[in-house]
Amino acid sequence: WNEPVVMELGAPGRRGITFAAPDSAAAVGPAADLLPPAMRRKSAPVLPEMTEHDTLRHYVRLSQQVLGMVGISLFGTCTMKYNPRVNEALGLRPQMAEIHPLQDPSTLQGLLEIVWNFEQILKALSGMDRFTFQAAGGADAAYTHVCVTRGWLEATGQLGQRDEIVTSIQAHPCNPATAAAGGFKVITLPLEEGGYPSVEALKAAIGPRTAALMINNPDDMGIYNPHMKEWVRLVKEAGGLAFYDHANFNGVMGKIRARDLGFDACMFMLHKTFGGPKGGGGPATGAYGCTEELARFLPKPMVNRTASGFTLDVPENSVGKVREFMGNLHIVMRAYAWARGMGAEGINEASDISVLANNYMEKGLLAIRGVTKSHPDIGGPRMEMTRYSLGTLKEETGIGVGEVANRMTDYGVDAPWLAHEPWLFPEPFTPEAGELWSKEDIDTWVAVVRKVCEEAYANPDLVKSAPHNAAIAKVQGEGCEDPARWATTWRAYLRKHRGGAAQQAAE
Amino acid sequence: WNEPVVMELGAPGRRGITFAAPDSAAAVGPAADLLPPAMRRKSAPVLPEMTEHDTLRHYVRLSQQVLGMVGISLFGTCTMKYNPRVNEALGLRPQMAEIHPLQDPSTLQGLLEIVWNFEQILKALSGMDRFTFQAAGGADAAYTHVCVTRGWLEATGQLGQRDEIVTSIQAHPCNPATAAAGGFKVITLPLEEGGYPSVEALKAAIGPRTAALMINNPDDMGIYNPHMKEWVRLVKEAGGLAFYDHANFNGVMGKIRARDLGFDACMFMLHKTFGGPKGGGGPATGAYGCTEELARFLPKPMVNRTASGFTLDVPENSVGKVREFMGNLHIVMRAYAWARGMGAEGINEASDISVLANNYMEKGLLAIRGVTKSHPDIGGPRMEMTRYSLGTLKEETGIGVGEVANRMTDYGVDAPWLAHEPWLFPEPFTPEAGELWSKEDIDTWVAVVRKVCEEAYANPDLVKSAPHNAAIAKVQGEGCEDPARWATTWRAYLRKHRGGAAQQAAE
Amino acid sequence: MANATPEAKAAMLRAIGAPDIESLFAQIPAEHRFRGKLDLPPALASEVALKRHMLGLLQKNADCEQNLSFLGAGIWQHHVPAIVDEVVGRTEFLTSVWGTPMSDHGRNQAWFEFCSMLGELVGMEFVGLPVYSWGCAIGNAVRMASRLNGRREVLVPAGMDPERLDVLRQYCEPKGSHGHIAVVPVAWEKASGFLDLDDLKAKLSDKTAGVYIENPGSFGVIEARAAEIGKLARARGAEFIVGVDPISLGVLAPPGDYGADIVVGTIQTLGAHMMAGGGAGGFLASRDEERYAREYPTLNISIAPTDKPGEHGFALSLAHQSSYGMREEGKDWTGNSVYLTTIGCAAYMALLGPQGFREVGEVIVQRSHHAAKTLAGIKGLRIGFPCGFFKEFVVNFDGAGKTVAQVNDALRAQGIFGGRDLSADFPALGQSALYAVTEVHTAEDIARLAAALQEIVA
Amino acid sequence: MANATPEAKAAMLRAIGAPDIESLFAQIPAEHRFRGKLDLPPALASEVALKRHMLGLLQKNADCEQNLSFLGAGIWQHHVPAIVDEVVGRTEFLTSVWGTPMSDHGRNQAWFEFCSMLGELVGMEFVGLPVYSWGCAIGNAVRMASRLNGRREVLVPAGMDPERLDVLRQYCEPKGSHGHIAVVPVAWEKASGFLDLDDLKAKLSDKTAGVYIENPGSFGVIEARAAEIGKLARARGAEFIVGVDPISLGVLAPPGDYGADIVVGTIQTLGAHMMAGGGAGGFLASRDEERYAREYPTLNISIAPTDKPGEHGFALSLAHQSSYGMREEGKDWTGNSVYLTTIGCAAYMALLGPQGFREVGEVIVQRSHHAAKTLAGIKGLRIGFPCGFFKEFVVNFDGAGKTVAQVNDALRAQGIFGGRDLSADFPALGQSALYAVTEVHTAEDIARLAAALQEIVA
Structure with a gap:
């Protein structure tokens, strides 16, 4: 149903909340007299005037017009996870919600201990030496790497000389984008027959101007580049830094460690892999980790443990800040709780299950007429997601993946992720079951895709005009x-x- | 949509929550060995085996299949109110949620202060001397009166002699029912031409066997019995107690006080008049208040203020308990917060608005073909609700009030309260706007009634087979x-x- | 208040054709009207001020999260899973009353699920929506029994929790009142805490409407001879009523298995916070026999088909026999109860499942026995009924020469809430306290308690 | 994990035709595999244990509810209305990422409403979804300005908050890096705290991409000559960028009224908890001119018609110009931001409405001025810029012969968190601290602070 836009609700004079005039009013006189005349607001902002009840009712109604995980959402590249409600309740405790980042560290020891504890966990999972949580998302962590790279170049007198960052066309757009925003030229390697860029292409791309490699692995097609260790070696031999975008960590948790592959730095998305809430896109945390060598460039402050407690310190050659204060530490708190709830075995098993579930789903999807998979010639199991194409369906029925997605929501199944730009395959989509969704949910999901594809052949107009059963x-x-x-x-x-x-x- | 019953969900071996085996296990051995063999459970209960995610998702879905106040619910006799969310958040604070009723009173001073403070507020609103909050609902407060009455009869040597309780056919069923359950014979007065029982009928009913009068005023038809003061005088002259069921307090808050009318006792519903959440029917609180004379019979314990703090004491002739511990004090906390938020003026204004809104609504409803009001011959404005009848509609179309209510929900407006048994008027319904619902909401509500009544004339089958747009x-x-x-x-x-x-x- | 604006008031008055709001109160005679100023504290209209005020009050409480509590005796500190708070707090469930079976379908289903899962735990097929509390449920059950067989005496354990006993007494009315049911205590065996079967046999008669026992009993003791008690009761034509704490039923036998006719108990342990005793409800269950069903005073929800084939819905069952349907002729009385709590309980039971109930039961048994064993090792302390208890056990301090009050005062000074003092209600037990140990207690907690007690009684 | 059961694993492996899970990892070369044991602390798999552990940690924090805090400087303690927590915590909003405009309609609408209401507050018609923080928004705005006019210098107040300044510097890259934008501070007038117009004029040039000011400024001072500054900037072809704290905009003029081209600011004050600085976002707004719109790096939501006449929906606008659409050719970069926070902000703004914003603004102005006046009465204390500030003001302790650090240590011992120490970042201000006073502070709080300070500096 069509809930009115809030701007149309309410009536003049209605109040949702009031603020008592201060008893100090008498002492200082009317507020207007305390403001420079030129800067006083002349006319009130045209906001709705609503009661608390009406305001809440409006947003409750809007929330009910969100399908998402109330249905089944296999939103690939985002690793949908359940967000334990105990963490949300903890997040509302005054000891988390009502603390100020500039409080004396002696009054924030609990928070700093959580941060420090969690850093140890990420160190174990990656082999890196230090982690910062200042970046407010995965892209921001990529940016942090760009900043650290600049700091390292400056410190080593190479700033301006090494001005190229190498990445792959299958890396998340944030890698080239943050590299460019940070002043680097971007070299993007195309995919080759194995489903990843060749070692030769990499060799051709790197050299004395190479500042860094920014790469993910596996990519969003579920393909793992087996030459990554060699890549890293080559980049480092060429004098550049190697950064591992661990966006797709879910399939390899406990299975590989960035440092073991030779990387200088990596990043984890706590809102994705570590159970933080998606919230429709943040608040998020990109945990950026690096070697001791690069740690001196990290954004300030860092949390250290001393005999007398946890302290906030500025790294020797800190690049400054990528965001105010210490980051979305309320998300770090959730991620820490998640990791403690899982433990080493649980984390390992989660990646087992996510890869198992994906391959199980693949069987079902590829049995559907109109569905193919990217690089169909590459055999063997994919990682925690697989990229599919509805190119055949589109050719045969005129129905594309967007229309299929719209129709799927009619069955209570939210749209999957399609693919980042550029689309290397026609009509792509990328579901990811992760360790969250049960076999029954996957079966339902696949059955809906099958049903909609069948409809595309039998009754394309029905699909084209979908949704018919959504909020609007x-x-x-x-x-x-x-x-x-x-x-x-x-x-x-x-x-x-x-x-x-x-x-x-x-x- | 049809969400499966939880018993059909899940799969063997799934876990929603685990409890760590205690480290003390070693010290005491397996749990089974600590239980008498005959009393060990042989086969596991057949409960669903679900993950936390699936459990939450299931109940979120069920919650979305509740229309209620997400739409417009003018559920008469229940005085729908908004429940300020700040009170719910306070209720989850450990200082409210995690306190034990048997803690030493020194550790419950905040709670006892809230109870004591709120008692003072109710005293002001009623003129009574003491209040207990032990009764877990309005009916339980009526029962409390029955118990207090017995205690008083016993103490005055009249138990067994005075064994009749007088009430009216328009009093809530809990009054005769608790009287009967408490061992009294019930005398129910019928309505007469003014819309209430006559003074003569009362006179005929009372006498040396009269233990108490249990009466509401105004009744659910919105009619105020103007002879109530005389009634109370007569009952007391006959040697009985007079109890005021203040279920319909909303229309008279700040306007009348039970004690001023001569009553010995009264009760307020905190989950109704004082902003506590309905919760589909409790936890609730029936606040029972009485004169000093009756206070010595009140259930134990009572909260008293002393120089050294708040104490829990047993009244001299306490009737014992009507429920374990001190009652639903978390609801008292909410009611106190509500009353403090409103203040005296706010409370007075709320009753103004609720009566205003009802009379405004009445104009709209009576303009609809098929709708009449109870006792149409009684002129003048009703109180905070009015009872209507769809008898005409039923006669003319065959469509009754139940079917109309079902059809209304198709328009996002939940069914109104109809009427308590017995139905004195055909096809009754009893909406109540209170101070909560806005003029627009009332307009919408009336428009829906009009629309459905029109449909009943034009297309009765459509109404008869409703709902068409509900969950099921x-x-x-x-x-x-x-x-x-x-x-x-x-x-x-x-x-x-x-x-x-x-x-x-x-x- | 949406209609508090002058515009809204004026528009509504205009529509009514009334000159002012005061005129709408014409029904109330002048001599009824209160014209004074209400003596209320000043309004705290702003949420920020109100919250501050309320927090200031609540902070005067010492809670069982900051402190270490061993209080039980009717309200217990169990872990409340976070999703339970989430579900119960959902605006949809929280604020509204109820609608039709169709408009309120989700709530009805949650209620039915509550009854269904509770039915599995207790081993009964007919479960009503809850009543106010466990004590009230006992009262209703005893009155049901009395109505069923027309008798007017109920046998109860002499060791029954005094809060529940007081409530039951209220439901059975004072002697001399019409319809009085006599409440007759049956002694416990000194050593075991079991019901004294000789005393039971002596008191059982053709006047006995019902025999009520609890499992675990109020001293925590598991009544091992429950089946035998039931047989004795049935043999004399009495109803066998069993009270349970359902959190025990993952490890303890369901009363249905040992012959209970009516089962009652608390629902507080199924995911409700302690809240100073607020919000806890009680339940009634029985075999699905018409004889029993027709005596329920509760609201009952039955699954039912809808007009759409294959679809299920829910509707009230046997509503007419309640006071809503029959006023003073109804079964006891019915009103608001704790229906919101049940939705949280449903989420709790679904979340635990069979394994969770087994696990939590085992943890409680082991930890409470571990605690008892540890305390038994302290000189001067003695465990009252040391074998076969669930969650609660009696600790006697006579050997230490201290009163429970003294011990508890000393514990409280260390942030520990000692067990419930039994000395006033059960003088035969001497200076004894009832300690409750649940899944929230750790081995460290028990060690901390033991160390504190050691020091106090030294 | 639903599929952690042996049954589920076996069934899925069977369907795949794989012998075991390990075989599914065939893509990873053996020499990549980590085969050691992860050095993680033991799992706390039970919620009760985990909660206890987490509470134990959190309780080591001292919060601003139990203590009395006057900290601000980028994160402020405002009242968060209860419904904001309620809305933000709704499972539907909390857990999912996003869907189509139809399946995610409610969220899209809430986002649009956020932008609409914020647009009303700042007086702008084009508002993007928020970015990570205020500092990041400044960085984006300055880069927008530079792209618009091709210039590479931005003038900022010398008194700008160092946290935000550091972030801006990062966005403008170190000197010597490609695309460097110079960040040039403009002095403040010693007495008033206003921007020094002479210095501004001296530094404005044809190289100036933009002039950035804040209102209120970082010392709390309301920049009374904002319109003049804007005119000066525009006259030299520079973009006029204004940073605001939107909670001030019920009483302060919207930047759109005094010529701002781009408006940035925090959204933390619109109903977000402080959370140690977490969750706070920043926003970008401008006139709805294509020239500006085409430079936004944010996600933007536009209202749009649907296939059903009269119905509205929402869809992304100008997505292709972001890095999602154009990778390194996109405007800066886009990723996860603080989109959940915005839904709470929408509820906050709707709840306050015009009157609420006026009221809260007035309360803050009056209470902060009252506080300043009170502190000014203490011997040894001086207010830095005593007139026309909003919420924050500078307190100088030079006259007391104490450092801010000393004062704050002493206050902390009394449960008071004193103002932010400015002495290191702004030596010119001597021993000064920035005090923030909001609607959460009462007259008693201020009296308590004053009494404590009186004693400390005595």
Whole structure:
């Protein structure tokens, strides 16, 4: 159903919350007199005027218009996990929710101990020497690597000389993007027959201008590059740093360690692999780890353990900050609790199950007419996800993956992840079952794909016009790219689509 | 949609939560050896085996199949209120959630202070001298009055002599029922032309056998008995106690006080009038208040304030207990917070608005073809609710109030309360807007009633077969009264409806 | 209040055609009206001020999370899984009352699931929605028994928890009142804590409406001869009523297995916080026989088909026999109960499953026995009924020359809430306290208690 | 883990036709495999043990609810209305990532509402979904400005908060790196704390990509000449970028009114807990002009029609220009941000409405001025910039002969967290601290602080 936009709700004079006029009012006089006249607000912001009940009811209703994990969401590359509610309850404790980052460290010992404890866990999982949690997401951790790389180049007098970062077309876009934003030229290696760039291509790309390699493994197609150890050796021989984007860590937890492969640095996504909530995209944490050699460049402050407690210190050659304060430590708290709940065996088993579940799912999906897999010629089991293509379906029925995804939601199954740009295969999609979803859920999911593909052959219009059973009908998104029509705010919408009714109402 | 019953979910071996084997296991040996052999459980209970994720997902889905206040619920006689979420958050604080009723009072001073403070508020609102919160609902407070009455009769040597309790046919069923359960004979006065029993009828009913009057005012039709003061005088002159069931306090908060009318005792429903959550029917609190004279009979313990803090004491002639411990004090905490948030003016205004809203709604409802009101000949405004009848609609279309209510839910408006038994008017319904629901909500609600009544005339089958847009289709409830078919548990269901598949599966 | 704005008030008055709000109160005679100023504390209209005020009050409580508590006796400190709070706090469940079987389907289903899972635990097929508390459930069960066989005497363990006993007494009315049911205590065996079968036999008669026992009993003791007690009761035509703590039923036999006719108990241990005793409910269950079903005072939810083939729904069953249907002719009385709590209990039982109940039961048995064994090693302390108990056990301090009150005061000074003092209610036990040990207690907790006691009684 | 049971594993292996799980890892060369034992602490698999462990750790923190805190400087203690926690904690919003515009409609709408309400507060029509933090938003805005006019210098207040400044510096890269943007500080007027216009004029040039100011500034001072600064910037072809704390915008003029081209700021003050600095996000807003819109690195949500006439939906707008669409050619980079926080912010803004923002702004202004006035009365204490501040103000202790560190240590011993020590970052201010006073502080709190300070500096 169509819940009104909040801007249309309420009525003049309604109040949702009040703030008592301070008893100190008398002492200082009216607030307006304490503000520079030029800077006083002239007209009130045009916000809704609602009661608390109506406000809550509105957002409860909106929450009910979110399918997501209330159904089945195998959102690949995101490793959907259950978020233990005990962690959420802990997060609301005043000892977590109501602490200020600038408190004296003596009053934050519990938090710093959690951070330090968790760092030890990530060290064990990666072989790295230090971790920072300042980066507010995976992309921000990639950026942290770019910053650390610059710091290292500066310290070693190579800044400006080594100005290229090498990556692969299957690396997450954040790798080339943060490299570019950090002032580096990006060299992107294409895939070759094995499903990954060749050693030769890498050799051709690296040299005295190479600052770093930024690479993931396995990639989002579920293909593991078996030459990664050699890659790292080559990059380091060429004088560059090797950074492991561990976005797809779920399939290899406990199985490989970045340091063992020779990497100088790596990153983990705590909101993905370590059970932090997705929240529709953060708050997140990109845990960035590196060797002792690079640790002196890490963002400040770092948590250290001393005889008299945990301290906050500035690394010798710290690159400064990538974000204010210490990061989304409330997510670190959750990740630590998750890791303690799992233990070493649990973590290992989770990666076992995620790879098992993916290969089980693959069997079901490839049995469906219209579904193929990327690099079908590469045999053997994939890792924790597989990339599929509906290219055949599209050719045979005209129905693409977006339409299939829309129709799937009619069956209570949320859309899967498709693929990052550029699409190397037509009509791609990338489900990931992880260790969360049960065999029955996977079976249901596959059955829905089968059903929708069958519908595409039998009744393409039904699929094309989907969804029919969602909160709203299909959105017409073309206007969102048109300056005359897009509207990211209600006031823009009123101006463009309702002839400035906004302005008038406001005045 | 049809979410499976939890008993059908899960798979063997799945775990939702684990409990670590105690390190003390070694010291005492296996648990089974510590239990008398005859009393050990032989076969495991046939419960579902589910993960935490699946369990939560199941109950989240069920919650989404509750319309209630996510829509508009004008559930008369229940005074729907918004439950401030700050109180719920406070309720989860360990200082409220993790306290034991048998802790030394010195460790419960905050709780006892809340109880004491709130008692003062109720004293102000009622004029009574003491309040107990032990009763776990309104009916339990009525029962408390019955117990106190017995205690008073016993102490005054009248037990067995005064064995009649007088009430009205419009009093809530809990009044006659608790009177009967407490060993009293019940005399129920019928309504007369003014919409309430006459003074003469009362006079005829009372006498030397009268133990008490248990009466509400206004009643659920919104009619206020103007002779109540005289009633109370007559009952007391006859030697009985007068108890005011303040279930319908919302319309008279701050306007009248039970003690001022002469009552010896009264009760308030904290989960209703004082903002406690309904929760589908409790935990609730019936606050029972009385005069100093009766206070010595109150259930134990009572909270008193002394120079050295708050204490728990046993009243001199306490009738004992009506429920273990001190009552649903977490609801008292919420009610106290609600009352403090409202203040005297707010409480007064709330009753203003609830009466205003009801009379506004009445205008809209009576304009609908097929809707009449109870005692239509009684002019003047009703209190915070009005009883309506769809008798005309039923006569003219064959559609009754139950069917109308079912159809209303198709429009996102939950069914209203109909009426307690016996139905004095055909096809009754009793909406109550209270101070919560906005004018727009009331307008929407009335519009839905109008729409459904119009449908009843135009397309009765559409209404008869409703709902069409709810979680499930119309339930066929006839079997619920048939011993061969009713099933209050899954195991009974399997036995009766699936040929004992249960037993087999279990074995 | 949405309609508190002058605009809304004016618009509504206009529609009604009333001059002002006061005129809408015309029904109330002037001499009924209170015209004074309500003597209420000032409003704390802002949430920030109200929260601060409430926190200030709550912080005057010392809770069992910061402190180490061994209190039980009717309310126990068990682990409440986080999802239980989550489910119970869902706005949909929390704020509304109820609707039709269709509009309120999710809640009805959760209730049915609660009854179904509880039925599995206790081994009974008919389970009503809960009543106010365990004590109230006993009261209802005894009255059911009395209605079933027309008798007016109930035998109960002499060691029964005084809170529950007081509530039961209330339900059985004072002597001299119409319909009085006599509550007759049956002694316990000094050494074992079991019900004294000789005393039971002596008191059983054709007047006995029911025999009530608890398993575990109020001193924590598991009544090993429950089946025999049941047989004795049935042989005299009395109903056999058993009270249980359902968290024990992963390891203890379900009462249905040893002949219980009616089962009652608490639901607090199925995922409800202690809340100073608030929110705890009690339940009633029995075999699914019409004879029993027709006497239930509870609301009952039955699964039922819908107009759509293959779909299930839920509806009230046997509602008419309640006071809602029959007023003073109904079975006892029915009103608001603890229906929200049951939804949390449903989530709790589903989360634990058969393995979880077994595990938690075993942990409790082992840890409580470990605690008893540890305390027994302290000079001056003696365990009252040392064998076969569940969660609770009696510790006697006579040998230490201290009263329980003294011991508990000293423990409290160290942040420990000692066991419930039994000395006033059960003088025969001397200076004894009832200690509760659950899955929340660790070996360190027990060691800490032991060290503190050692020091106190030294 | 649902599939951890032997049954599930076996069934899946059977379907795959694989002998064991190990065989599924065939892609990983043996020499890549880690075969050791992970050196992790023992698992706390039971929730009860885990919760106890975590609570034990958290209890080592001293929080700002039990203590009285005057810390601000980028993270502020504001009242978080209870419904904000409720909404943000809803399972539906909390756990899932995202779906299609249809399957995720509710979340998209909440995001759009967030942008709409924030747009009203700041007086701008184009608002992107938030970025990691205020500092990051400044970095993005400065880079936007530089891309718009091709210049490579940004002027910022010399008194800018060092945390944000460090982040901005990172976004502008070290000197010598490709694409470096110089960050040039502009002095403040000693007495007022306003930006020194002479210094500004001296530093403004054709190289100036943008001028960044904050309102209120990092010392709490309201920049009264903001419009003039904007004019000066625009006159030299520079973008005028304004950073705001949106909780001030019920009483302070929206930057759109005084000529801001790009507005940035924090969203933490819109209902996010402090969480040691976690969860706070930053935002970017501007006029809805294509020139600006085409430079946003954020995800943007536009309202759009659906196939059903009259119905609205929401879809991504300008996604292709992000790094998701163009990789290294995209605008900066885009990834997970703080999108859950925004839903709480939306609830916060809707709850407050125009009156709430006015009220909270007035309370903060009055209470902070009252606090400053009170502290100014203490001998040895001086208020740095005593007029026209919002929420924060500078307290100088030079006259007392104490360092801020000494004062704060002494306050902490009394359960008071004193203001942020400015002495290291701003030596020119001497021994000064930045005190934040919000709607959570009462007159008693201020009196308590004053009494403590009085004693400490006596």
